Amino acid sequence: MDPTASNNPMEVIPMIIVAVDVAKDKHDCFITNTDGEVLFDPFIITNSQSGFEDLFDKIRSVTDSLQNVKVGLEATGHYHLNLLGYLLDKGLHTCLINPLQTSLFRKSLSFRKTKTDTVDARAIARLLMSDQTLQPYSLTSYQNEELKSLTRYRADKVRERAKLKSSLSRLVVILFPELEKLVPTLHMATVYDLLTEFPGASLVASAHLTRLSHLFSDSSKGRYGKEKAIEVREAARHSIGAVFPAKSLELRHTIEHIRFLDAEINEIEAQIFALLDKDPPKMLAIPGMGPRMAAVIIAEVGDFKRFSSPDKLLAYAGLSPTTYQSGQLISTYAKMEKRGSRYLRYALFNATKYVCIWDPTFRAYLAKKRAEGKHYNVAISHAAKKLVRLIYHLETTGETYLSKVS
Secondary structure (H helix, E strand, O other): OOOOOOOOOOOOOOOEEEEEEEOOOEEEEEEEEOOOOEEEEEEEEEOOHHHHHHHHHHHHHOOOOHHHEEEEEEOOOOOOHHHHHHHHHOOOEEEEEOHHHHHHHHHHHOOOOOOOHHHHHHHHHHHHHHOOOOOOEOHHHHHHHHHHHHHHHHHHHHHHHHHHHHHHHHHHHHHOHHHHHHOOOOOOHHHHHHHHHOOOHHHHHOOOHHHHHHHHHHHOOOOOOHHHHHHHHHHHHOOOOOOOHHHHHHHHHHHHHHHHHHHHHHHHHHHHHHHHHHOOOHHHHOOOOOHHHHHHHHHHHOOHHHOOOHHHHHHHOOOOEEOOEEOOEEOOOOEEOOOOOHHHHHHHHHHHHHHHHHOHHHHHHHHHHHHOOOOHHHHHHHHHHHHHHHHHHHHHHOOOOOOOOO
């Protein structure tokens, strides 16, 4: 017999509330209803198929309609993803809750510094009942996790490559310091090919001119040739670079690793762009907004309509200013919260820099802020807020952005 069933058609049936505090190996659960009746005291399920089925069986035992169930679980690292996918497959309305939101809500309930998994599960249940703005996680949102995984994986690879590029620059300073002044950048195919075959000034100095000329011509696709080969070899013959075989070996391996990461990043980006092509975001019409940054923004935000206003999105991105006021003390300077997604914040700031170059409206806005005496980074942060409001409008209304001609 369903305890929530009623013979009176006018009687409001209480909503079943299922709260889950997520961890790596187990999850603490609590089932109650909106009348405050405890249907299942806090219990633990394992992070396994049998554990998930145990939770679902308990839910089915207290209601005949899954439409009358609201589940809430914390987005704890990546540990929630398997359970989230299971609950969505079962058709349950599931809300994904930021752990910070749970923490703040729990602290608002009591001055006591009590934190246990059981307390957290009960706090999640009360949050589900009190916060009407929490929206159920959709299958679309779950699929968006793939894009988020790809963009974050790409970010990790780019950071790894950046470290290797720094190592390469350090090694060139040791082995052939004059080379950097002879090329636009050390990080180009021509330089990588040169240093792979001749990893040091002494090796370049003894290289045959014909071989060097062919190497430069082939690697640069005709941009460089014999003239550049002569210039580089001459510099190598007068170089102060050390003859250091161990460092030369390290240099060759570093270039191999960079090129391997280049290939991995290209493969990741191909999958990212394929996902974007299925439903191109409206923000791509903004001049300067590239697909890489747009993908990160889409991945980190998900459904823009889950934010009731652009201010909520600004707060989520960690771009809203904090204000400190106590008694008669009011802080003069407002600082950025920086509590939101660092990936989203990074993408917004980088996108803003390019948008301010290519879009006349944003270029003028940045110039105006700079004319007011604001530091470049501060001016960019103002422009980033303006960009967030524009992106929010485009993605929630479906309108197409029309840039003003400068």
